[in-house]
Amino acid sequence: MTTAKTIYYFISFLKQSLMSNFFTLCLAVLSFPASLMAQTYALKADVVHTAAGPSISNGLILVKEGKIEWVGPVKEKTIPKGYKIYSAKVITPGLIDGHSVVGLAGALNQPHDQDQLETSGSALAPELSALDAYNPREVLVEYLRMMGVTTIHTGHGPGALISGQTLVAKTAGSNVQEAVIDAAAMLAITLGAGINSGFKTPGTRSKAIALLRQELLKAQTYLRKMEQAELSKRPERDLRMEALAQLLRGEMKALITVDRAHDIQAAIRLAKEFNLKLVLDSVSEAYLVIDEIKSSGAEVILHPTMKRAAGESENLTFETAKILNEADIPFSLQSGFEGYVPKTRVVLFEAGVAAAYGLPFEKALAAITIHPARILGLDQRIGSLEAGKDADVVLFDGDPFEYTTHVCIVFVNGKVVSENCR
Amino acid sequence: MKQWMLICLLVGFGQVAAQEIPIAFTGATLLPISGTPIEQGVLVVQQGKILAIGKASAVRIPLNAQRVDLSGKTLMPGLIDTHSHVGEAAGADGSAALQPDVRVLDALNVLSPSLTRARAGGITTVNVMPGSGHLLSGQTAYLKLRKGKTIQELLLCKDLLNEVCGGMKMANGTNPMRDNGTFPGTRARSAAMARQLFLKAQHYQRKVQDAAGDASKMPDRDLQMEALVQVLEGKRTVHFHTHRADDILTAIRIGQEFGFKPVLQHVSEGWKVAKEIAASGFPASVIVIDSPGGKLEAMEMRLETGATLVKEGVLMGYHTDDYITDSRLFLRSAALGVRAGLGREKALESLTLAGAKMLGLDHRIGTLEVGKDADFIVLSGDPMSVYTRIEQTWIEGQMVFDLSNPEDRKFANGAYGVLVGDVVHTHHDGEDDDHR
Numbered sequence: 001m002t003t004a005k006t007i008y009y010f011i012s013f014l015k016q017s018l019m020s021n022f023f024t025l026c027l028a029v030l031s032f033p034a035s036l037m038a039q040t041y042a043l044k045a046d047v048v049h050t051a052a053g054p055s056i057s058n059g060l061i062l063v064k065e066g067k068i069e070w071v072g073p074v075k076e077k078t079i080p081k082g083y084k085i086y087s088a089k090v091i092t093p094g095l096i097d098g099h100s101v102v103g104l105a106g107a108l109n110q111p112h113d114q115d116q117l118e119t120s121g122s123a124l125a126p127e128l129s130a131l132d133a134y135n136p137r138e139v140l141v142e143y144l145r146m147m148g149v150t151t152i153h154t155g156h157g158p159g160a161l162i163s164g165q166t167l168v169a170k171t172a173g174s175n176v177q178e179a180v181i182d183a184a185a186m187l188a189i190t191l192g193a194g195i196n197s198g199f200k201t202p203g204t205r206s207k208a209i210a211l212l213r214q215e216l217l218k219a220q221t222y223l224r225k226m227e228q229a230e231l232s233k234r235p236e237r238d239l240r241m242e243a244l245a246q247l248l249r250g251e252m253k254a255l256i257t258v259d260r261a262h263d264i265q266a267a268i269r270l271a272k273e274f275n276l277k278l279v280l281d282s283v284s285e286a287y288l289v290i291d292e293i294k295s296s297g298a299e300v301i302l303h304p305t306m307k308r309a310a311g312e313s314e315n316l317t318f319e320t321a322k323i324l325n326e327a328d329i330p331f332s333l334q335s336g337f338e339g340y341v342p343k344t345r346v347v348l349f350e351a352g353v354a355a356a357y358g359l360p361f362e363k364a365l366a367a368i369t370i371h372p373a374r375i376l377g378l379d380q381r382i383g384s385l386e387a388g389k390d391a392d393v394v395l396f397d398g399d400p401f402e403y404t405t406h407v408c409i410v411f412v413n414g415k416v417v418s419e420n421c422r
Numbered sequence: 423m424k425q426w427m428l429i430c431l432l433v434g435f436g437q438v439a440a441q442e443i444p445i446a447f448t449g450a451t452l453l454p455i456s457g458t459p460i461e462q463g464v465l466v467v468q469q470g471k472i473l474a475i476g477k478a479s480a481v482r483i484p485l486n487a488q489r490v491d492l493s494g495k496t497l498m499p500g501l502i503d504t505h506s507h508v509g510e511a512a513g514a515d516g517s518a519a520l521q522p523d524v525r526v527l528d529a530l531n532v533l534s535p536s537l538t539r540a541r542a543g544g545i546t547t548v549n550v551m552p553g554s555g556h557l558l559s560g561q562t563a564y565l566k567l568r569k570g571k572t573i574q575e576l577l578l579c580k581d582l583l584n585e586v587c588g589g590m591k592m593a594n595g596t597n598p599m600r601d602n603g604t605f606p607g608t609r610a611r612s613a614a615m616a617r618q619l620f621l622k623a624q625h626y627q628r629k630v631q632d633a634a635g636d637a638s639k640m641p642d643r644d645l646q647m648e649a650l651v652q653v654l655e656g657k658r659t660v661h662f663h664t665h666r667a668d669d670i671l672t673a674i675r676i677g678q679e680f681g682f683k684p685v686l687q688h689v690s691e692g693w694k695v696a697k698e699i700a701a702s703g704f705p706a707s708v709i710v711i712d713s714p715g716g717k718l719e720a721m722e723m724r725l726e727t728g729a730t731l732v733k734e735g736v737l738m739g740y741h742t743d744d745y746i747t748d749s750r751l752f753l754r755s756a757a758l759g760v761r762a763g764l765g766r767e768k769a770l771e772s773l774t775l776a777g778a779k780m781l782g783l784d785h786r787i788g789t790l791e792v793g794k795d796a797d798f799i800v801l802s803g804d805p806m807s808v809y810t811r812i813e814q815t816w817i818e819g820q821m822v823f824d825l826s827n828p829e830d831r832k833f834a835n836g837a838y839g840v841l842v843g844d845v846v847h848t849h850h851d852g853e854d855d856d857h858r
Binding site: 106107108109110139140143144285287288306308309310314315316317318319320338340341342343344345346349352353355356357401402403404405406422 | 711712713714715716717718720721725745746748751754757758760761762806807808809810811835836837838839841842
């Protein structure tokens with residue numbers, strides 16, 4: 001860590017500590033330099049939820065050089081010398097927010113920190129890259145990190161027919177290159193009435209689908225021409241077409257935000273016609289078309305459990321997560337998009353409420369760890385506590401989902417990035 | 423025994439909805455708020471009031487009582503929400519920044535699903551407010567969430583022409599600032615406009631006093647002035663939307679200048695001026711939001727606000743600001759307060775007795791005490807646990823929400839079509855009247 005960053009963390013810690021007692025402050029000050037220097041850690045907990053199999057009672061995780069070195073029961077391993085020991089009640093993998101706009105959308109909610117939707121031009125903007133707008137120093141990124149979120153899938157928000165290319169980033173890292181782990185994950189598409197009314201077109205659902213199909217047909221032609229052996233026969237590079245070509249080739253997934261049942265079906269139809277890798281996003285009315293979703297093979301990133309029931313999502317329920325689980329459809333939860341307060345939600349809280357409304361604990365945890373990792377194609381690296389994976393780890397002082405439990409220590413890439421017990 | 427029945431018959435006569443036969447709830451852990459928890463307690467209610475409460479050994483259950491076994495459940499007073507927008511009521515319009523004549527009760531849809539949602543959240547009493555897009559957006563309404571079809575059936579007052587049936591909503595900070603000639607463009611202008619109106623009300627009040635009951639000397643009736651005189655006389659409570667520390671202090675200053683005692687609403691930066699709030703003696707109703715920001719004034723909002731205010735001795739409660747937070751998750755606000763250092767007892771009080779005091783209704787509601795309204799909720803477990811479900815909501819001895827009833831369950835969990843149209847659709851672009 002750079003000196004500047006150390007000071008930054010320290011100041012933010014002091015800010016957080018205004019209301020804590022002096023003892024806590026002293027303790028933190030004493031332990032802080034040590035945690036910065038140590039490269040190896042032994043993390044012990046009453047329960048370790050690995051998201052890769054059964055929970056481990058009295059579990060131990062060894063962390064070395066940013067990676068998880070070993071996971072298992074504490075009795076089966078001698079902690080090597082020099083490893084800094086942390087103890088907790090419960091340990092989970094670092095949490096993954098399946099879909100967010102944080103980093104493009106800032107906490108101020110003023111025009112200069114709202115880059116999640118471009119409305120000045122066409123409703124079709126596949127050429128926009130979240131990479132060119134993501135602010136890793138955004139205070140909401142810092143906030144999510146403190147709440148145990150170590151990876152976010154973020155980018156342009158819902159509201160345009162195609163709003164842009166999403167990215168995946170770790171919540172630590174002071175510049176975009178350092179933070180981003182997938183620069184072009186998915187193409188964000190919105191169907192239904194959620195498309196911003198500021199665009200000249202589309203003005204109806206049918207028109208939206210017609211525009212998308214026509215654009216994808218164009219991209220098919222472009223792709224065909226681009227794949228010609230003879231360079232001179234290839235067309236000029238076109239950013240819009242390139243992005244759509246990546247979509248057609250399956251290099252990017254189609255993240256289609258839909259809430260109404262008939263829009264979900266439209267998304268499935270579209271993906272089938274163009275053989276897109278479909279990720280259904282939000283899906284408030286999923287419970288009405290559960291069989292169609294299942295047979296489509298689409299992956300699902302469900303709306304935040306506590307999202308407000310209004311507009312396109314007026315029919316959402318607290319039980320949709322449970323219903324998806326019972327239909328054996330793996331899904332991720334997300335913080336989603338908020339235009340007002342709260343400017344971001346926290347997937348830890350959303351998973352907790354899903355668990356309270358019938359989603360089994362392990363599945364609720366999977367919906368914010370291993371399932372989003374798989375949907376993002378990053379499950380070899382993040383999403384569970386297994387040897388060789390990134391050391392993204394969260395230490396809690398109780399059941400992670402309980403309102404009164406605290407997120408105590410957060411590791412990203414084997415480094416302590418938060419130790420405030422919030 | 424005969425006497426009991428006779429009294430029941432006499433008192434109950436003519437009241438269709440009156441609950442004549444006592445009901446005894448047994449086996450539950452009772453959280454009376456007015457005292458320590460009672461394991462396996464007994465609560466007896468009759469005629470909408472609490473007849474008895476205590477340990478099983480200490481309460482004599484009337485022989486004619488209907489018994490309800492609540493073993494394993496937790497029972498506590500109905501929740502009191504001091505700031506809500508259920509019922510889709512709009513108050514003031516764009517014609518002026520201060521409109522004390524406007525009554526939210528004239529616009530409130532009591533059949534709205536949002537009220538059913540609030541019942542599912544265990545809320546039994548609610549202060550329904552107009553928005554914060556005005557310096558003063560109108561008269562609020564104190565309601566019991568009884569299952570009525572008319573506003574009269576829900577109001578806590580009986581005579582809405584001659585009684586005070588709610589509070590008064592004021593706001594400062596950015597929401598009421600529109601800078602369009604009618605509305606202020608700065609904080610100082612905001613305060614000046616509010617003060618000028620209260621000076622006018624003081625003048626009107628003097629004229630009324632000088633008339634000394636002589637009708638010929640009375641000033642012409644003025645709906646705006648009448649409502650503000652009620653504020654000056656302490657009969658109508660101002661609920662003052664205020665976020666930033668300096669705005670909180672401005673609200674306190676205005677209250678002190680004109681001798682009224684506002685409830686400070688939201689107080690996102692209350693943690694910065696907790697001592698000053700405590701010194702004013704004014705209560706604070708706090709909002710809990712999942713992340714800071716979303717608007718400039720809420721950038722430094724913290725979960726710790728509730729705990730900090732209580733530590734300094736402020737009367738502190740939480741509110742939903744529904745639809746900003748969902749009425750069904752009201753318990754969660756206090757539980758997140760506990761997460762940030764609030765004591766559990768105070769947390770439970772913040773959802774019940776504290777709100778009752780802020781609305782001036784603590785003689786009737788807020789605790790489980792003999793003689794108080796039989797407003798209570800039945801929970802599956804610890805009120806501060808995410809896993810706990812609200813199973814029943816009772817108002818004045820009538821069950822208004824029952825999770826085991828499939829129709830009610832739809833509202834508790836969400837279902838196709840049930841909540842349609844239950845929120846005011848908002849566009850927070852600074853021009854609308856819907857700032858919460």
